[in-house]
Amino acid sequence: MKGFPLLRRTCLLALLTVSSSVLALEQVPALDLDQLQPTRDQVVASQNTVELLRRHHYNRTRLDDALSAQMYDTYLKHLDPQRSLFTQQDIDAFSGNRLRLDDLLLQGDLSVGFAMHKRQLQRLQDRLNFSIDLVENQLDGFDFNTDQDILVDREEAPWASDEQALQQLWRAQIKDEVLRLKLAGKSLDDIRELLGKRYRGQQIRVNQTRSEDIFQNYINALAQVYDPHTQYLSPENAENFDINMSLSLEGIGAVLQSDNEYTKIVRLVPAGPAKRSQQLATSDRIIAVGQGEEEMVDVVGWRLDEVVKLIRGPKGSPIRLEVIPASNPPGDLTSKIVNLTREAIKLEDQAAKSSVIELQNNGHDYRIGVIDVPGFYIDFKAYRKGDPDYRSTTRDVRRLLGELSEQKVDGVVLDLRDNGGGSLQEATELTGLFIDRGPTVLVRDSQGQVQQLDDPEAGIAYTGPMAVMVNRLSASASEIFAGAMQDYGRALVIGESTFGKGTVQSIQPLNHGELKLTLAKFYRVSGQSTQHRGVVPDIRYPSLLDSEEIGESALPNAMPWDTIPPARYQTSSHLQPFIAQLQQQHEARAAKDPDFIYTLARIGLDNQIKARETIPLNESKRKQQQEDYENRLLELENQRLTARGEEPLTTLEESDPLLAEVHTEDEDSDPKDDAFLLETSHILVDLLQLEHQVARAN
Structure with missing residues (x-):
């Protein structure tokens, strides 16, 4: 854009592809937290970042105590989003620095950020040790007949009062994870093996933490206060960003983001392998990745950049993804394997x-x-x-x-x-x-x-x-x-x-x-x-x-x-007089349209599920909830099929009728099969007729 030189590397697109090398899961030495210290280069980069944000960010936000408090809260949420690692004692120890981060950054002092992150790493190591011992030695002792509940979302929950309370929370969370896998059809032996591998894999990830990881997370807590698209990129991530923004789009064609411990699909790139497969959809969660016929690598709990590296690879190479479909009932961890071939998107x-x-x-x-x-x-x-x-x-x-x-x-x-x-x-x-x-x-x-x-x-x-x-x-x-x-x-x-x-x-x-x-x-x-x-x-x-x-x-x-x-x-303004009537005609048609009726009913059902604040750790109660949800889904789907003159189902199909991509790139698909596109065509015809009526009246 002439006259706007700072936009020469404008980022108008989200990451379009992920395409890599396999991260080895060999044992690595235990993490020495004392060795994680900021480097001179990081100190200078932090000061440069502060100046760029102060002088050039669109918001021109002041670096003051208010910003320090926001940065502190952002960083704390990043380190422990579900409040399951820190205790209230930890928070009390941190809180004295809540209004000091701005002054420390101006001095190039990163010590508080590093100290908080190292405490999180220590807690994470403790949790993984606890989890491994529990699933490998105490799994048979779980009782799924109690009336115990667990919070669905702990984002605003009180912090555990001490380490004993923290371990009680960890035990309940692991029990929930085991129950979800049981209801997905896995035996206790399978669960013991899967979770054991998962936790040991996460242990290895923790042991590979570098000073650069801590620095990037801390500086991004500052950047994210300004807006969600402002971001510090480490030298390695800057290189990956340039690869992903290049014109050579090789990979599976998916935009990914972190969602707590999962990697979630945010968008499928048009004409990419992922979208053309018609086996993946927005909000599907990737839980494992396999190269060709090699053993699948569990990626639950991995950082997003590490998952991207695992998925990245040369065009023509096969890759397998194990995903939990977004169309699953809430809490259902039943997964499926999707086979793809990486390729350049032409x-x-x-x-x-x-x-x-x-x-x-x-x-x-x-x-x-x-x-x-x-x-x-x-x-x-x-x-x-x-x-x-x-x-x-x-x-x-x-x-x-x-x-x-x-x-x-x-x-x-x-x-x-x-x-x-x-x-x-x-x-x-x-x-x-x-x-x-x-x-x-x-x-x-x-x-x-x-x-x-x-x-x-x-x-x-x-x-x-x-x-x-x-x-x-x-x-x-x-x-x-x-x-x-x-x-x-x-x-x-x-x-x-x-x-x-x-x-x-x-x-x-x-x-x-x-x-x-x-x-x-x-x-x-x-x-x-x-x-x-x-x-x-x-x-x-x-x-x-x-x-x-x-x-x-x-x-x-x-x-x-x-x-x-x-x-x-x-x-x-020639369209404005028609919009209200077009809306009425659309609503009258939609009230009789099976797909629109299904969509509204499904939204209502999902909202009921999302409104639950707790879920039971009782197997029979959880199973009944899941069955009730699936029965209601089947009922809604059969109402839709019957209204369309199609045969009803005896069981739910693998893919949801609306979450499954009806808007596909399949050249053989009939556009009339897309209910929303067909309705848009009807609305345009309504407009034509209204315009003709006005023309005749004049």
């Missing part, structure tokens, strides 16, 4: 594709064109070479619009579901296909200066009725485009509220590692931020993705939604 595989849906409404035939846009891509290499045939989202969509016009479609749906973004240039140019010149997005820096990006070309590639489909996983460039279409009144936006990532990051080199720093925010031409709130659709669909767990608003210290003065642009 640009043409991610390219926009089109199809046509034929509908009848009030005795009239309609043809709705659908363009699936999985990402905002451009072949930069060919573009820079001056290749006249370089591929890009805008070029492909322009061509597809021409083909659909030849097929005499009555309207067009642009499908941006699961589109995590990509090239900002492409978001601007794609907007330009549907408006006749004008601003496309605003970028505001930390100094308050606003840069306006424009579509300079006259002419519109398509002037007919249009809808843009979005969901919770539509992010970044997708939100810029959808927001522009809504602001210009050019298209109906239909679906779920989008992800809400409206910030701009730049990589700043340090003497030791790098700092990914938030420098700016995106704003729509209306002046509204896309940050936090995302793009709110004109007509909303229900979603099984929990917005409290997925999306910008689910991230700690996410920057707020706000507004700036709007750009000068010419908007059309």
Whole structure:
């Protein structure tokens, strides 16, 4: 972006792929905590980071006692998120430094951060020793017929008063883990072997902790106070980041994040092996990884970067993942093995594709064109070479619009579901296909200066009725485009509220590692931020993705939604008078649609489960809860199938009807099988008919 040099390494995308070497599980010497001390390079890097954050972060937050308290709380939550390692005595010993961290950082003093982390490592070693002894020597003594309960979420629970109380908690947590595995069909011998290996593997991970690990965690507690996308990258992680942001996307094609002790799938990359397999879904948890036919390596409790290293590997190499499906009932640890082959994700595989849906409404035939846009891509290499045939989202969509016009479609749906973004240039140019010149997005820096990006070309590639489909996983460039279409009144936006990532990051080199720093925010031409709130659709669909767990608003210290003065642009208000009636017609149809009925009922059921504060450690009670949940799921699914004229099931299928990816890249799939895409086409037809009625009345 000319005139905005700090954005030359702008990070508009989440990690797209994971692709590696196997971490050996050989025995390593016990960790010597006294040897874990900050280095001179780390001290200098901490001071450089403090200055960059103070001077250049978008928020311009002061380094004071208030920030120190936030950093302390963030760090403590990172070290012990479920309050199962520290005692109240530990917390009392730490708390005297809660308002001192800012002063210590200015002095380059990292001692408190290292001391707290080393206490956590000691507690973790104690817990693992306790756990190994328990599962290997005392497993037969567990009584699953008591009335004992355990808290589902200990994030706000009181700290254990002393070490004895801590061991009682550990015993209850291990008992819960054993019970979950029992209900998943594993014998006590299998459980003893699995948990023994898991805890010993975690023990090895702890023994491999380096000074760099502690430093990175501590400095990131500072960075995360500013916003969730500001991040310190150690020299090793900086190298991994560059690999993952490169144009050569080799791996399984999945965005991963840590979720307590698990590694969770956040998004599947379009055309990647993971998505094409149709065996993986958002929120699935990876619990083991196998290379080819080698023994699976349990990765529960591993750090995210170590799991990434284990999954990374050369294209063409086989990999097996053991996952707990997100569609499992809560507490059900039943897993499945997914076989994949790592590969390079080719640009043409991610390219926009089109199809046509034929509908009848009030005795009239309609043809709705659908363009699936999985990402905002451009072949930069060919573009820079001056290749006249370089591929890009805008070029492909322009061509597809021409083909659909030849097929005499009555309207067009642009499908941006699961589109995590990509090239900002492409978001601007794609907007330009549907408006006749004008601003496309605003970028505001930390100094308050606003840069306006424009579509300079006259002419519109398509002037007919249009809808843009979005969901919770539509992010970044997708939100810029959808927001522009809504602001210009050019298209109906239909679906779920989008992800809400409206910030701009730049990589700043340090003497030791790098700092990914938030420098700016995106704003729509209306002046509204896309940050936090995302793009709110004109007509909303229900979603099984929990917005409290997925999306910008689910991230700690996410920057707020706000507004700036709007750009000068010419908007059309011709859609606004129809939205209320379109909503009514949609709701009337949805009330009879089996898929919409199922979705709403499933959301209600899942909310009931999430509302539970405790779960029993009594086997029969837990089993009854699980059976009740599965029976209710089966009942809902059979109601859906019966309403569709299909045969009911006698048992639940392996994949959930809506969590399983109905929005796939399978060229043989019928777009009419996607209930939400079909309903969007109906809404567009409703719009056509309403416009015709108005035209006839005039």
